[in-house]
Amino acid sequence: MSSNAEPTANVPPEQEPHPDFAVRLGAAQRAGGLIVPVLTAILAFLAGGIVVAATGHNPWTAYRGIWDGAGFNWLFHIPWDTNTIHIDAFNLSQTLLITTTLILTGLAVAFPFRCGLFNIGGQGQYLVGLVVANWVGVDFASWPTLPHVLLGIGAAAFAGAAWAGIAGFLKATTGAHEVISTIMLNWIAIWGAQYLFGQGGPLQNTYNTAAPESGPVAQSAHIPTFWGSSLLQGLDYGFFVAIAALVVFWLILNRTTLGYEVRAVGFNPEAAAYGGINVRRKYIQAMAISGAFAGLAGALDMLGYLFQFGVLDVQASQIGFFGIAVALLGRNTAIGTGLAAFLFGGLLYGTTRGLDPNVFDPSLAGNLTSMIQGLIVLFVGADIFILYIWNARRKVRRSAGFVPDGGRPVGMVLLLSFFTFGLYGIYWLYRSFAEVRAERDSGVGGVGGVLLSVIGVGVFLLPSYIGKMFTERGRRPPISGWTGCWAIFPYLGGLIWMAKMQLALNEYWGAVDVHPTETPHVATREVAT
């Protein structure tokens, strides 16, 4: 090998390959609110539906089947649905069982994210928790129920914390990138678990040495069920542990010094260090807490309904990886993670065992889940930048005369909208939403606005945005969200609505001297680059 090709080889690397990502995520979080993740999910489902349609299936029946399979129809038990209530309830209990796990694996990704760390190792930490819970569950069979369960849960959470803590420790001491080390730890855990449960492994069952699987957890370590039969894999009390974990996550982040410091490090590690925060220690703590969540997930699964795990199960398990999509879709917040976990829980159960094979082939649907998961992660990766692009474009568009001089031609818009059966209006709808987004640095943007208008939300959203624009400038808003009611009346009402929007925007641009960089509220919302 040549020795002169890379003279910098012994210089320590830059500590932060992605210093700005958490910052940008934070900005996107403030700007997008709930709308962007919802749109992300809708887009992913639409794209998945297109694939389903393109391969000759009916996407509507497919999604309907998944919806039913997930047991969601039990929630909206509509009168004309004569399905037996029992199967729906059972499906929903199974969905919630998976939701339990997903909440915790999601939190395992979300927590370090707030510290500027990307934990891809949820799967490994989950498996470590699973293994330890199995060991405790099998080997401490003489213990009474409550201490036995608590010991299993505690030991698993601790083991998960230690496993993730390795990555945090390496990051803190040597600067090894947590993404690489958590990927490696994942695979060490995956093969390690296969060793432990496999033939001749220390945790293999004792009664059938030909089967590469663990022993069954003793009855005393089973978490009791509260919905459904414990014989039929009912929903256990672990569900409430997961809900409690959401609260704990929120409390730690928002009501403790640790949480404040973690968020400070995530926002800007250098500033945090300057402010006296021990950044390295935060890295270790954030990873350890994250691993505790994932380990807890493993324990609740093992003691809640799995009770036994085999080599093949280890190979097939993907639940820890789903935590990434859950956390990203949930914007790394407690409520968001809970909702996203519910969505993915339904998707995972509704596309596999819950799905009626006569409606849609579960082997196709299971892969559809992976596709939707991938698309959601992909789109979340992009919507952070969407804000970025809008910020950049706002300046460009202003200088390029995005807003026509002398206001927009309202009459022409209405006339052309009338003659094109509203098509031209859609373009102006897009422009209006885009303008509002460009001006306020928040909102759903052009495409999002049009999509939301299709389902009726947009017509209320746009006037409320425009109204806020006026209020933020200290002016009396001519319109508000209620103006959207005009659009309820077919056609003519829509034209009046459109006219009101365009006139209000004209008034705004006419009244405001447009220099975005000088406006204080824009400056404070500026995304750091």
Added chain:
Amino acid sequence: MTTVGSFQQTHWAFRPRTIAVYGSVLGLVAFWSAIPPFTARSPFVPIVIGIFAIAAGVWAVSRGARRVGWGAVASGILGIGLGVLATRSSSGNLDTVFTADLIAQVLVFATPLTFGALGGMVSERAGVVNVGLEGMMLMGAFWGVYGADKGGNWFVGILVALAAGGLFALIHAYWAIHLRGDQIISGMAINFLALGVTGYFFEQLYGNKNIPAGVSTIPNVAIPGIDHLRFVGPAIGDLNLLIWVGIIFVPLSYFVLFKTPLGLRVRACGEHPRAADTVGINVYATRYAAVIVSGMLAALGGAFLSIGFGGGSFTENMTEGRGFNALAAMIFGNWRPFGAWGAALLFGFSTALAFRLPVYSPPAATLFQALPYVLTLIAVAGVIGRSIPPKADGQPYAKQ
């Protein structure tokens, strides 16, 4: 750090770095001496050779070649340990595990890793982190066998695999370069997406049936004159064409990346994109090209799994983490072609052992599968020299 002066005075064959490489090889020889076909039965043979390896390593470390030097020391210690272990086992056991076709098997397991690691290296040298190798490899595996089946020819299969891997790489590139999104996120998204897409279309196009038998597969290359030799014949006499392609790609990628202006441009984009832009290099175009080539290389590795060594088959999630293993090999090889290849061979060796050792110890066999990841973790932690990525690796570049 070695002083610049010694670079100019010493012949390359005697520089500390090179000596350390000799040491690493000696460590291997120490182990090799105790297994067939040599099968030294005295523990002193591996010990003596191993001590030479360690000595070479220590000397190299004292002269500044720390990373490679420590590698040689580790190799010597491992060589002694494994060698002594081998001299203690019965030669019958050794004969079943260490046969000539172990070498062939190592090459088989190393080939997807080689393609993947080279692919990852090209992408990361240009400054785009590619954790989507697994997905791109999986795309290559499925669409490769689909192309070979429908096109009737393995070459069509390879072309389709290249297109599929390139397409997913293009998505990753667009996200990483134009949208300036987080490259880890889009890479992971590629992995999930590929898992879903290949599984969905496998079910859709082949249903519950498997890929039909008799799909055209990539042929083996029997080297005349070698394929009937004792030991060498079974080892390398009759290997799959893609294995040789992979081996050729190693020096080729070294030459292109480190000895041509094109390679210099690619590396400039990964080390300091602004400087590259200033001297007129199109950073975006270079990065796009690098990522797409990366996806195509990973897809070749996947195609090897399905229509090469796999003999025209596909199963859902066929790659089973080989993309991540390739990523590990690239990191362990310090983002260099020969390093990555060496790591791929090492990881391939540990996988091959994992497949052979169940003969007399199943649990230990499984642990050999984890070895690559443990080694890589140690490498990134910097215990034995630090793995150092290109400076601008993972950082989006904004034109000014």
